[in-house]
Amino acid sequence: MDVDLLRPGTVPISPDTILWFEFLLNPSLLQKHLSKPFPDPSPTDLIIKFMTINSDQKETEPKAIDTELNDIKSNGTAKWCHKNLALKILSLKVAAYLKWDLDILEKKLPLPIQLTLLQDLFYITADMMVEIPFQRDTIPEFFIETTSDQFLFTLVLYHRWHLRAIIYRALSNKQPKQQLLHIPGTQESTYVPPGIVDDIIRKLEAYVPNSISALNAILHMSDIKPKILSFDTFQMLTEDSMEIKQNWENMCLVNIDEFKCQIHYDLAMFHLLREEYQEAKHHIKRAKELYSNFNPAEKLVYCKVQKEFLDGCCLACEVPLEEIKPSLAQRLQSSIKDQYTNILQILQADNVFREIPQVYRDNLELDVQGGLVNRKFVVARDLLLQIQSLNLVRKILDNSIILGDYITEIKAAGTKGLDVLFWALDNVLENATVADKKQISRYLLYLINTADVEGFASKVLNNPSFSSLFDETELAVFQQAVTSNEIALPNLLLQNDWGIPSVPYIQNTRIEVFELEQKLVESYDCHMIRETLIHLDGKKRMKPLWHVNSCWELPIPLQSVVMSLPRGFIQDYSYVLLAKSRELVTSKNFDGAIELLKALDKELQENVKNGGSLVFKLCKLVNWECLLVEIWKCFNVWPATNVCDMQSMVARSKQCLGALEASDQLIPRQEIIEYCTVFLLNMAEWDYLTSLEKRWSYTEFAAAISSVCQDIVKYKGTRKFSRDAWDMILVAFGPNRDQQQKRSSSNSGSSGSGVSRDIAASIAVTLTRLREPMVLTVVISLLARLRNVLRDESSLELHTQYLSLWPAGVPNANSYNIRYIGELLFQLLTQALKYYPCNVPWLRIMGDLNFVLSYYESAMKYYLEAIMVASDLFSQPTPRTQIDDLVYRRMIKCCAHLQCYTQAVVLCQFLEEVDYTLAFKMAGSDQKSCAAADAMDAYYHCIWDTTILEYLIYLHTKRGEHHRKQLAIKVIGLLELNSNNNEEIQREAANIRKAKFLRALAKQYVY
Structure with missing residues (x-):
């Protein structure tokens, strides 16, 4: 039974199961549990459980930059509760039991848990709460010389872990399987998002020099006596103890x-x-x-x-290893590096010991062959042939499949080739086992029977080492090959006239039918298909025509009508052309598909009088299929709609939808109705759509969106929309559609009373096919408003057009899937920007969506693209109506999260009123970002606010950063030289600096 041993009450547990609080009440149970041969849970699982028991504690939360308040929050320094301290000590005892083996801890513990474990160790050993990674000045220098044994151990462990965490992350070839662990502040287990791990590693990268210098300083200390914290060092808290006391005498001395x-x-x-x-x-x-x-x-x-x-x-590192003799594989690699020095001796030795993997030898052969062909290097004349012969011998001994033209190369070399082959074989015969000799003899017999190599047989017979491998019968085969240099062919094989009369070829009917069917499968020319079907019509076929190709499938309404036709040419011709048109559509050859459908329509028109009502029905269905393909073509080439006859398609789409209201029994299939509805929606035929009857679910949503578009055009977005579209979206994303439907039907004033469950599927289908800008704007604003209402957090709202016109509340908001709504909005925005990449509101909301999802680099990219479009590629001042202070503040926060603090300082000037508090805070944070993404000096010339420059001069003077101080003085001097200019000139100079800075940001984040 799979039982979580640290969560009581989940499932029935056995009597010998230990619950988590029992480790607190009886500390001796921990060592007893860990001493088991295979403890379950494992030691590392215990650490994770102990650290995640209290989900309401906040001390494990990493330092984060608040996205609403322009402030940097530190971890809480409130004193931990008694139980939480005891759990932390238990975690440290388990780590001590593992001997602080970082190989185990870094593989088994998620990175945030490792970081928290080290923070707890600092707290226990030095009574200080630190932020990891910490700066050089967090731990004073003199501590390294005069520190206690326990704190020295902690410092060394931290700095080693610092470097190893970066190594482990860099060498991971694939994303490791995420462990489930409890993130404080949530109600359920979840995994560590990759973004959190990347953020920790990025911060660690910034302080690598500190750890390297600290470890080097410790290595130069000669008078230290290092000790390691043992399991017994940590003392558990009792019910009457009020302070943390550890037994530092139980530390183990280390060599x-x-x-x-x-x-x-x-x-x-x-x-x-x-x-x-x-x-x-x-x-x-x-x-x-x-x-x-x-x-x-x-x-x-x-x-x-x-x-x-x-x-x-x-x-x-080329450090010699005198006591270790290199393996043959190592010698091979060294020889390749040294221009193939002693390569033959290495291969000869490997034919005896067979240590080098065969793939290495094959690669060596290919490298030498390629190098000689391309004349990249010059080697001995026969080196390639010698390597090939030695490789052939290795394959013979391994009884491997021999690939390659080895014998052809040997024959081409003549007598020299035979000499090289027997030289390669001679090397292994002396030490060959009985099985090896058997392999060699079998291969030589194979050559004498299959390969005509001149002088090969006499070479074997004249060498006692090789002739001794064969018995008398086998030697007779070699002797016969020596005496008869050529094989006498019978006269019958040397002449053409065998005395047999010629028989004319008669083609089998089944073969002819098969060839015609293959021709039918391969052809997409309607005339050739017609001729082929005429030839097939008189043949006796074994299977129906629609079984010829398994890929020929038709929608059920089409197939039922085609199958109802009388068996004959019209049925076959209709089925093949309809199936082949669908094949062409899958490869986006819409013109070819339309041509086939029109050819079929022409044929049906000629036979409509003789075919009766079935041919007439099929003729209408083919017309609708042709319209569907034309709509697909229009959507595929959008926005280049001039390639299609749009007016004709609009009229035919209305006729198609009109068939739904007619009394005729023949109606279009659902896919055609859906595409006609969306096509008319994209063609701004909103009056027509709102006039349709509301008894078909796939037209209701289109009609609701059309109504909103009409109101926007008529009233310029100054009055509230009807709630139809909003109610349908709530039904689509609601937790319980049946209850939602009942609520809607009970409200006589709501237009959602006719909403069916099918509307959810039709909405999802419709959204992926939208193309018209106004329709896209309406749907984007609707989804954005719904997400804002469900998130209910003003600082993380999405901003776009017409948001305020939608309702501001949703009943039972916690039951909606906000993640699915965000994904659908992201997909819709991506699709909209594909067709209209210069739409500023869409670029801005795309930036907002990435910002609230913590994708800060992507958010910067879209914000900058919006500014580029709004400012005509930074040539004009950015309009405040499109890019306001909220965008700039979010860009500042993105830069802060990315540790690009100087960029954030410059962006503070873009606000309507410069936020000096925020600018000074960002300027004071750049010292913590020595590996930041922005080059500080490059952006100083983009600062035009003298107050900020004066603060920077003060800050650099305080830090002793003379180069940056002089740079700031130089920039402020240039501004003072132009102080006599009028306000308009100064504004123009500021605009130039703005454009220069924004171009630099665009180069970093966009291009």
Whole structure:
């Protein structure tokens, strides 16, 4: 039974199950549980459970930049509750039981849990709450020299983890399977989003130099006596204890060489990742020297370096390994690197020991062959032939399938080729086993019987080493090959006249039918299809025509009418042309499909008198199918609608929908009705759609949207819309459609009384086919308003046209799927911008949607694209009616999240009234972002506000940043030189700086 051991009450549990609070009441249970051979849950699962028991605690939340208040919030420093501290100590005891093995912790624990575990360790060992990653000044320098043993251990563990976390993330070839863990502040388990992990790694990257310098400083300390925190070091809290007391006397002393070996190895791995080979070589050499001093019989306490990995790093850094003889595979790679030096001796040795994988040898052969053909290098004349012969011998001994023209190459080389082949075989015969000799003899017999190689048989007979491989019967075969150099052919094979009279070829009828059917499958020419069907009509076929190609499928209404026709040419011709037109549509060859349908319509018109009502019905259905293909073509080439006869298509679409209201029993199939409705909606035929009867669900939504579009055009968006479209959207996304329908029907004033459950499917289909700008604007505003109402958070609202005209409330809002609505809106905006990429409101709301979803780089991209369009590629001032302060504030927050603080400072000037508090806060944050995405100096010339420049001068003076101080003074000096200019000139200068800055941002985020 799969039982969660730390969540009581989930399922019936066995008597020996330990509940999570029992570890708090009886600490001895933890060691007893961990000492089991295969504890379930595992130690790392225990750590995750202990850290996520209290979902209402906030201390595990990482530092975040608030998206509403222009402020940076730190982790709460409120004192933890008694139970929470006890759980943290339990987690640290489990980590100590694992000997603080980072190889285990970084693979089994999600990155946020690792970060929290280290924060808790700092709190317990040093009584300080730190933010990870911390800056150099968070821990004073003198602490490293005078710190306590427990804090020294914590510092080293943190700095090692810092580098290893970056290495582990960089070397992960695929996204690891996300573990389920509880995120504080939520009500259910969820996984760690990749964005959170990327954000942590980006912050860690900024402070890598701090960790490298700290670890190097510790390596240079000669008087330290490192110790490791053990399981017994951590003391559990009791019910009457009020303070945290740990037994630091129970720490285990660590060998200084073991301690430094691990640090050298971690530094070497990091420098290898960054391709800093000189530093990596220094550290791996020191790690090797220290590792060689360890006693193999003693178990290492702190150092977790594996010898094979250490040797691999030594080879990568060219640190000699005298005591290890390189393998044949390593010698092969070294030989390739040294222009194939001693390559033949290596291959000969491998034919005896067979250590090198065959794929390496095949690649070697191809590389040499390609290099010789392309003249990339010059090698010995017969090197390629020798390598091919040695590879052939290896395959013979391995009993592998022999691919390649080895014998052809040997024959082309003549006598030299045979000499090389027997030279390659001679090398293995001396040490060959009985099975190997058997393999060689079988292959030589195969050659004598199948390959005509001159001198091959005598070569075998004249060499005692090879002749001894065969018995007398087999040797006789070689002797016969020597005596008869050519094979005598019978006279019968040397002449054409065999005395047999010629028989004329008679074609089988079944073969002829098959050829005609194949011709029918391959052809898309209506005239050739007609001729082929005429030929087939008189043949005796084994199967019906529609079984010839399994891909020939027709919609059920079409198929039923075609199958009802009398068996003959008209039925076959109709079925084939209809099926082939659908084939052409799938490959987007709409013109070819229309041509086939028109040819079929012409044929049916000629036979309508003889075919009766069935042919007349099929003729109407074919006309509707042709209209559907023309609509597909129109949607595919949109907005280039001039390639289609739009007026004719509009009239035919109205006739098609009119068939629904006629008394005629023949009506179009549903797909055609849906596309005709959407086509008329995109053609702005709103008056017609609103006049349709509301008894068909697939026209109701189109009619509701048409009504809204009419009101906008007539009243310029100054009055409330009818609630029809809003009610239908609520039904589509509502939690319980039946109840929603009852509520709508009970309200006599609501137009939603006729809404059926089919409207949900028709809405989803309709949204993917919208093309007309006004219709798209209405639907986008509707979905955006619904998402804003459901989210009910003013700071994360989406902004676009006509939002205020929709209702402001939704009953039972918590039951709607807001994520699905956001995905549908994202898909609709992507589709709209594909057809109209210069629509500023759509670009802005796309930026808003990415912003509220925390995709800050994408949000910056769309905001900048909106500004580019609104300002005519930054050549004109950006209109405030399109890009207001809210957009600039959100751009500032995006820059802050991306740690591009100088860009945020410049953007503060774009506000109607400069927000100096926010600008100063952003300017003060740039020191924490030494690896930020923006180059600080490059953007200083874009600042025109003297107050901000004066603050920057003060800030750089305080920090001792002389270069940036001089740069700010230079910029402010240029502004003062122009202070006598009038206000209009100064405004124009500011606009120039704005355009320059926005172009730089566009180059970073858009292009």
